[in-house]
Amino acid sequence: MSERKVLTKYYPPDFDPSKITRQRGPKNAGPKLMTVRLMAPFSMKCTHCGEFIYKGRKFNARKETTDEKYYNIAIFRFYIRCTRCSGEITFKTDPKNMDYECERGAKRNFEPWREAKLNEETEEERLDRLEREEAERDAMKELETKVLDAKTEMAIADALDEIRSRNARIEKADRDGTTTTVTPDPVDDRRKRQEEEDAEAARQAFASRSMPDLGEEIIEDDVVDMPVTLPPVATFSKKPKQKKNLGAALGIKKKSSSSSSPPPAPAPQVKAPAPPSKLSSMLLAGYDSDDDSAKSSSLLVAGYDSDDD
Incomplete structure (x- = not known):
């Protein structure tokens, strides 16, 4: 890379530095x-x-x-x-x-993706659209108000013309010395007649309607002053349920807990077993021996049967 670092420059033999002058061209407009x-x-x-x-x-x-x-x-x-x-x-x-x-x-x-973004409405376009819609809405509202005002003015003008014509006829009749009657409006007469018929029909309907007899009893003053006696109220008392003595039914006797306790109720009489015979007592005396256990049990059964006989 050292050959690229040029420290000296080449000057031709016919180089004249005095011929080099600084020139200024026109500025770019x-x-x-x-x-x-x-x-x-x-x-x-x-x-x-x-x-x-x-x-x-x-x-x-x-x-x-x-x-x-x-x-x-x-x-x-x-x-x-x-x-x-x-x-x-x-x-x-x-x-x-x-x-x-x-x-x-x-x-x-x-x-x-750019087409979808361009199709979206920008904020400036949205504001312009809202202003345009508001102006159109105001124009329609103003037009409706003008139409309503025109209809009201036409109705007022018609009423005034009718009143003027009626007053003119009356004044002309008074000036000529003749009496004239103002013809009533047929619409008003029809309305009044209809109202009167409706009122008469309602009056007749209410007059012909009689109140139903509810069968109410007339209460005298003496009956009212009498004291009122209330019937006795039935009362119910809860009785404890008696417990059955199941032990007595099975022949089991309860031991007395203390001397101060009341004597127990007499248990039902149970037939006492018969006293054992002499042979059974002798057999029972040798029951504890291990050798003669089977023999003793058989003799005991035999002796029991003989006692029953």
Whole structure:
């Protein structure tokens, strides 16, 4: 890499530094242009050669400040060239939609999510629509109010014309010395007649209607002053349920708990068993011996049978 670091420069033999003069050209009166490094903000297709330029490809672009503004936000225009045919492509910023807008030299590729976003109503469009609807609603309301006022004025004017014509007929009759009767309105007469008929029908219906006999008994004053005697109220007392002496029925005697306790009730008489015979007592005396246990039991049974006999 040392060969790239040139410390000295070549000067030709006929070089004359006095001939080098500083020159100032005319200033550019057009819009100010700057060279910037940027990336393609969207994928596009060149209209000159059909080359596709993907989003994010880097370009050396010329930046121009336009006279257009959106809510005092400056709008910039950028110039780039196609990578295949070097055709000029122009696009500018769009602060309203927070995006970029392609002007010429290329066509932006279709983006479905962008179409859905563009179809949505923005806040500014919503405000304009609400103002428009409110103005239309006010216009309709104003028209309805005007129609109602016109109908009311026409009715008032008709009533005034009728009153004026009636007063004119009366004045003319009084001036001529003749009496005239004002013809009543047939609608009012019909209404009054109908009301009178309805009132008469209601009066007759209520007059012919008799109150039903409820069969009420006339109470005298003497009966009212008599004291009222109430029937005795039946009372019920709870009696304890007597317990059955099951032990006495089985022949079991209870031992007395203490001498102070009352004597127990006499148990029902049970037939006492017969006293054992002499032979059974002798057999019972030798019952404890292990050898003669079976023999003793058989003799005891035999002796029991003999006692019963």
